[in-house]
Amino acid sequence: MSMLRNRNFLLMFLGRVVTNIGDSLYAVAAMWLVSELGGSTFYTGVAGFLTIIPRFIQFFSGPIIDRVNIRSLLIYTQLIQAVLLLLIPIAHYMGFLNVGLVLIVSPILSTFNMFVYPAQMSSLPQFVEDRNLSKANSMFTFANQGIETGCNALAGILLVTIGATSIYLLDSVMFMMSTLLFAMIKVSRVQHLKSSGEGPNNLIELVKKYGSELTEGIQILFNKTVSRLLFGIILINLVGGATFVVLPQFSKGYGGAEIYGLLLMAQALGSLLGALSAPYLRLESIGMGKIYALAFMLSGLLWTLSVFCPYPWLMIIVYGLAWFPGGVTNILINTYLQKGIPTNLLGRVFSAAYSLSGIAMPIGSLIGGIVGQMVDGKEVIGWSGFVVILVGIYWMLDYKTRSLPNAQSVTDKAFIS
Numbered sequence: 001m002s003m004l005r006n007r008n009f010l011l012m013f014l015g016r017v018v019t020n021i022g023d024s025l026y027a028v029a030a031m032w033l034v035s036e037l038g039g040s041t042f043y044t045g046v047a048g049f050l051t052i053i054p055r056f057i058q059f060f061s062g063p064i065i066d067r068v069n070i071r072s073l074l075i076y077t078q079l080i081q082a083v084l085l086l087l088i089p090i091a092h093y094m095g096f097l098n099v100g101l102v103l104i105v106s107p108i109l110s111t112f113n114m115f116v117y118p119a120q121m122s123s124l125p126q127f128v129e130d131r132n133l134s135k136a137n138s139m140f141t142f143a144n145q146g147i148e149t150g151c152n153a154l155a156g157i158l159l160v161t162i163g164a165t166s167i168y169l170l171d172s173v174m175f176m177m178s179t180l181l182f183a184m185i186k187v188s189r190v191q192h193l194k195s196s197g198e199g200p201n202n203l204i205e206l207v208k209k210y211g212s213e214l215t216e217g218i219q220i221l222f223n224k225t226v227s228r229l230l231f232g233i234i235l236i237n238l239v240g241g242a243t244f245v246v247l248p249q250f251s252k253g254y255g256g257a258e259i260y261g262l263l264l265m266a267q268a269l270g271s272l273l274g275a276l277s278a279p280y281l282r283l284e285s286i287g288m289g290k291i292y293a294l295a296f297m298l299s300g301l302l303w304t305l306s307v308f309c310p311y312p313w314l315m316i317i318v319y320g321l322a323w324f325p326g327g328v329t330n331i332l333i334n335t336y337l338q339k340g341i342p343t344n345l346l347g348r349v350f351s352a353a354y355s356l357s358g359i360a361m362p363i364g365s366l367i368g369g370i371v372g373q374m375v376d377g378k379e380v381i382g383w384s385g386f387v388v389i390l391v392g393i394y395w396m397l398d399y400k401t402r403s404l405p406n407a408q409s410v411t412d413k414a415f416i417s
Contacts, residue, residue: 014181017147018178020148020151021174022081023113026171028261028264032248041246041373041377045365045366045367045372052365085175089172120140158170229404232292234357237360237364241363242380243303249377253376259312270323270326271323273327274324274325275328287404288332289403289404293392296326296388296391299385300322300388303322307381
């Protein structure tokens with residue numbers, strides 16, 4: 001509560017909450033609108049691909065964020081998104097809305113949004129004391145995941161009551177509100193770099209240095225010890241992308257937009273509960289390979305079983321539970337890497353891990369969209385779950401993966417070899 005009395009932190013936090021609400025509602029509305037206008041999973045696959053691809057810009061946003069006024073960056077990114085969102089309801093009311101316009105607007109919105117979160121994180125130390133930084137970060141993370149959970153369900157209700165285009169209008173208002181909140185923040189320019197490093201030539205050198213550090217992180221992840229985990233995670237993200245883009249079609253078989261929103265809510269809630277439960281499950285003494293194998297065999301089993309449930313409410317519960325193990329492993333692997341990798345290499349390793357695992361999602365979205373044209377969405381989701389089961393079984397049978405040390409005994413020898 002003491003941090004909420006900090007004016008700058010409160011404005012930043014409220015701005016983040018409003019932005020998260022807009023992002024969550026938009027994500028659901030955009031995918032549903034593409035499904036309705038395009039009438040095919042091919043278009044939802046393309047939409048998923050175009051929406052996810054801009055995430056990679058986040059890796060290259062650091063030098064830009066370090067060199068601009070954070071307050072101005074937050075204001076302009078929110079304002080531009082608010083204007084872009086208005087294009088959809090305007091096109092709808094004037095009678096020229098089509099799937100192409102939605103597909104063009106989606107990646108542009110995602111691109112501008114990629115700057116917001118790292119900009120906020122980099123500015124927190126300016127107005128939060130060091131001893132409160134972990135609490136501040138936790139509040140941002142919990143707010144993000146909690147809002148996503150609630151808004152996914154709310155979006156389903158709004159799709160039924162006011163329609164997808166009206167959600168775009170509502171989102172535009174939300175981004176206008178976040179613009180005003182960020183405008184009231186008093187933040188000086190962040191000077192992480194020396195004043196002599198502000199020229200364009202130095203920026204090029206920074207990008208080159210980033211490339212070499214990312215390569216070093218990739219080399220660590222591809223060592224003989226943990227590379228099998230990485231390849232499995234890439235494959236799981238691939239089928240996760242395929243599942244995501246056929247969910248609108250799948251939901252229509254159970255009722256429609258409200259089921260779609262509830263499925264996304266269950267997915268977010270399952271991941272959130274897994275992340276919150278991880279510290280209390282006392283898994284630190286179990287080998288990381290065994291944890292991953294068991295977790296994703298269970299996840300894949302529930303993932304597959306969800307499409308065979310006869311009742312919508314049961315299907316939603318089982319599908320949500322399928323994401324619980326992933327929430328647990330996400331927390332455990334972060335601790336594992338932080339303990340096993342030298343501190344000076346952590347940034348580049350985390351960047352490489354995010355980049356490599358994330359590559360599979362847009363590819364999976366395209367594959368899911370194409371396959372969804374030929375078979376029912378139920379089959380895509382069911383086979384995706386079966387692939388996850390196979391990955392878990394492989395990890396359990398593979399000696400090197402099964403022999404990975406636990407979080408208590410891991411050392412840099414597991415990564416630097």
